[in-house]
Amino acid sequence: MTQPAAFVVFGEALTDFIRQPDGQWRAIAGGACWNVARAAARLGVATGYAGSVSTDLFGNELYRLAQEAGLDMRFTQQHAKAPLLAMVTSTTPPDYFFIGDDSADLHFDVQRLPAGWMDEARILHFGCISLAREPLASRLLQVAQEAAMRNKKIAFDPNWRKLMDSPSYRILLKQLLGLSHYVKVSDEDLERLFPGDGNALATLQALAPQAEILYTLGAKGMRWIKGEQVIEQAAYAVEVVDTVGCGDASMGGWIASQLRQPDAPTEAHLRCAAAGAAIAASKAGAYAATWDEVQGMIARG
Secondary structure, eight states: OOOOOSEEEESOOEEEEEEOTTSOEEEEEEOHHHHHHHHHHHTTOOEEEEOEEESSHHHHHHHHHHHHHTOOGGGOEEESSBOOEEEEEEETTEEEEEEOTTBGGGGOOGGGSOTTHHHHOSEEEEEGGGGGSTTHHHHHHHHHHHHHHTTOEEEEEOOOOGGGGSHHHHHHHHHHHHHOSEEEEEHHHHHHHSTTOTTHHHHHHHHSTTOEEEEEOGGGOEEEEETTEEEEEOOOOOOOSOOTTHHHHHHHHHHHHHHHOTTSOHHHHHHHHHHHHHHHHTSSSSOOOOHHHHHHHHHHO
């Protein structure tokens, strides 16, 4: 019997097409929310990725890799629509655009989720461009609102992208922050979410008054913030291969730790977040670490 999913992640899965120095393109399965789901599943948490992928080569690869990560595949849908693609023309500095006006992700059907899934779920996660793409964004906000009414915990990683400059997204951002119990935000995201705000962190806290905030600072580590309380966590030293998926790995590690060891102190959850990010940085692509790998890095210090 399938173990009920304690963690359900809503949002996009996509294929990144990354332009190489020789002008060729490299296709890599990804998507921020999909990465978070894979990270949590690999860490041993019963996790469902609630999203839709295409039925072609790209969607089938995403589906297969989700299975290999141990995700509860009852939550993942496939639709005979075009794949969602991210065309990354430059990584330094970042430059990209998305292709997917009527792609499979937009056809995600909440009514097709497993019967009784919300009764079993403990934490629901939302984030990134799925919240800037209608009609999907409105559907996901409704799920979050219903879950909050049923006393489920909401996790949110805005994960800023170019699509989030619209007034409609700004409204949704404030609504979701108001529902959230866990918010992860990077220093770069914070600047873009609240441009020109000299005290953006305080603004974020005011919009998410009940939330624990995981504020990530890249190589400088991360901070846990709740009200006036602040706990610092240094980054683990590794030889960096790339930083793809590091933020998603930290989010997955943070939430997985809450679910695996709910009585552990905040510092323990922070260490899991930092270790997951460091291991991802030491591998090519959006690597999802196992629980043993994370605990091994923490033990080595």
